[in-house]
Amino acid sequence: MKVSRDEVKYIAKLSNLEFSQNEMDKLIKEFESILEHFVNLEEENLDGYEMYSFDEKSLRTRTDEVVNFDNRDKLFSNVKKMRDNCIEIPKVVD
């Protein structure tokens, strides 16, 4: 199961990760080895099976009422940069 470098670069872009040349080489080899194993899924007989069965109970919902979080002071205590009660990041250009 061959994987192209371009494909891996594209996946890295989607994942917002970056790899050095060496890491990329290693990753490609590992991918190929793993995907090799996944061939058994391709060969499995799945006739008569569907992705969803919808045989469980319907999704449970909640009532439409305002319930305020009881620890709002600490909600943003893990943010590294705050300003005017907002989270600060470098300017994002559309």
Add this chain to the structure above:
Amino acid sequence: MYSVNEIKKGLEEKEFSTVEIVREYLEKIKKKDDKIKSFITLREEEALKEAEETDKKIASGKKLKILEGIPIGLKDNIATKGLKTTCSSKILEDFIPPYDAGAAIKIKEKGGIILGKLNMDEFAMGSSTENSAFFDTKNPWDLERVPGGSSGGSAAAVSAGFAPITYGSDTGGSVRIPASFCGVVGLKPTYGLVSRYGLIALASSLDQIGPFGKSVEDCIYGLKGVQGFDEKDSTSKDVKMPDYFKEIKKGIKGLKVGVPEEFFAHGIDKEVKEKVEYNIKILEKLGAHVEKFSLPITATGLSAYYIVSSAEASSNLGRYDGVRYGVRTDEYKSFKELIVKSRTEGFGEEVKRRIMLGTYALSSGYYDAYYKRAMIFRKKVEKLFDEAFEKYDVVVSPTLPVLPFKLGEKRSNPMEMYLSDTFTVNINLAGIPAVSVPAGFSKEGLPIGIQFIGDKFREDILFRFAYALEQEIKLNLNPWKEGR
């Protein structure tokens, strides 16, 4: 050190106080955990304060809850309010949740005293706890070997006597595998039995929090401490479960055991195979009917598992970008740089590998061949297990195909590590419960685990088998050479 019943009895009969018990456990941890390295964070002050409150409660004669005064350890992917929760990752190394996980709330409500947070494979990705960003946890039975993963810290802590009950999480075997390697009891409950709210997600359709105990009874206490409906988790089920303590007294006479041939096939270590087969004979001796059958799901199951879990993980881990929490990279000029560098620097190798694999499996052009097919395969696994449970009360297998391996032994190639999960992943794919119970030791004294698999919400049957075996083989589960 003590079983839960021993602690409860001791507190009731005023043999010792909660403060004394908690202090004893904390002292043991401080004395011996430098060898094992199971804990990441200890909360001494708070635990002792809570112990004081418990003692006051006992003195006033108030009715005690089921886990009152019992020291507990939590895997570090279970959110604890005001207490650092890291998932053993650099990217969350300073994260302090402002809220408690549903399971943590239940434990506190039931009187449990949380001693601290336990080491794990980063974001629960791994089978050996070698992927922690902080340090490796050692197997108490052999400090050069892995404790299993990803809940290695939780299993090792119970094995080493650092807490009578700990909790881990199981997505593809992460409770059962370390339970097997560390010679303790570890349960993966039915999907939906324990709240996932606050369990930092790896794979949302597979994760479950599971208890560890040195004995089946301790494990039962652990389950009772967290099971039950949670309205904050939309996948949480509201099912009335039986009284496990009553059930285990029933024994296993007349119950039917299915032995899947494929789970004893090539690739399995000879000693593991023999020990488990020997234990199955004991089950027969105790009155169970044993029959072999075919369950051809192991190889494809592993593929389906790694596709689904990586896909869901790639989505679940998208939020780690340094913006609202977690480590931010030092130098960044743009938003893009901020998140790419924070993620690249903050995530370990295995995590990045699985995010890439998962993103690939979901990407346009590959979704049908990988993710969709894997999800369809899950239906097949569910059906095959359904059919098995029409004939059998329980399905039994080794927990792993291998003995506890040495640190660094399986690092050359990820696929090698993934193969450890062969016997455990299908249970998560089907959403059914399974427990790993100590079956004995290898010639070198390494623990071997036997796995009991049951139908949905039939934890009672699992405990019956586990207890019957435990009481019959009566193993010495103390890993310390020099005694308690």
Add this chain to the structure above:
Amino acid sequence: MGAYETVIGLEIHVELGTKSKIFCGCSTKFGSKANENTCPVCIGLPGVMPVLNEKVVELAVKAGQAINCKINKINKTDRKNYFYPDLPKAYQISQFDMPVCSDGYLELGDKFQGKKVGITRIHIEEDAGKLIHLEDEDVTLIDYNRAGVPLVEIVTEPDIRSAEEAYNFLKKLRNILVYSEISDCKMEEGSLRCDANISIRKVGSDVLNTKVEIKNMNSFKEVHKALLKEEKRQLELYRYGEEHKIVQETRRWDAGKGRTITMRTKEDAHDYRYFPEPDLPPMILEKKYIDDIKSSIPELPMKKMERFVRDYGLLQKDAEVIIDEKSTADYFEDLVLKTKDPKESSNWLITEVLRSLKEYDEIPVTSKQLSELIKEIKSGSISRNAGKKVFDKMCTSDKMPEKVIIELGLKQISSEGELEKIVGEILDNNIEAVEDFKSGKGKAFGFLMGQSMKATKGKANPGVLKKLLEEKLKK
């Protein structure tokens, strides 16, 4: 020059009128302090999980029924994965292949020969937070108040053929949604947003050519302007044989510059990697549930308009104006109940009442006040002109017309006796005009009326005055 036609499809995002957010209990209140309405769930802290607000499903089903959609008994949510700073979880919980509603239509009304615009689908999703870009610093601030506010996305078939049709569609849609109490649809507050897809093709072709997406239109009028502009841009390229220059892209409408500007091209398009949301099992809607919601929908604008024409004898164009806002339509009916005079009521509504809404947010005169005023005018106690003055005064006071008339001294003189005297005086003092009239100059009558009216300081009942003057002049 071969004939071309414009093909437009709209994507409308509507904020549902719920009290709390879609997956958590935070308030949806607009205008709160930054990050005041937040919690671990809507800011995507590690470990949190969504729980669906039942009202969101209800309103989405209602919206579907109000625009003739099929309600999908089984529907589910999916994750749409992408990175953007206003998206806390790096995925949006939306609906991909099994939305709650599909295959509906909305009628554009008489002006467009009752044309039906197809509705492809309606699905529920969560809104993202808001980004505030600072002017003079390289900083963006994130406010998550809006993150998790429930939205429905309504997608139309590419059935719209002009900017005007699009404008009308939006007005009609907004009306229906406001009438059904699904949303307050305030574009200025962001509770209704519209993106458009527009392409050009030869008349008679059924192929869809390269479409361009237009974003950032902040009012219905801007949608109209932007579509006209883009239509013109594309047509010109076609005319010069340069239609290949139209690429599939997203363009931003710049209201200031009055044109559309390239934002991003297809190459930058996202691979959303949709997959079913594992934290939310699918929804299975019961028939009774769906039917109950349908019966809860109030009379919709079209039906109300038809009823007004039929039962109150209103002109279609007047009825259209009155039903444009539900509050106005309700006021009208209340007024009719009190005055028993639909024609007068509709007159007043279309003139003075609607005019007052340009100045005031709500109708400033109660239906009781206005009904009494109409009675006073009908009884002849004041003239219609005086009535307008009374109306204006009542806009800022809750006094009844009777009082205001006295205060302003507007009582009309209707007594023949009084008026006869005055008419007599005017005729005596304007012999030339009388002569002019008698010799056939009709204008003189108007002059004499004017003089008489002036003599009464405008208080004369014009009808009575006219009658008296005619009588006297006959002699």
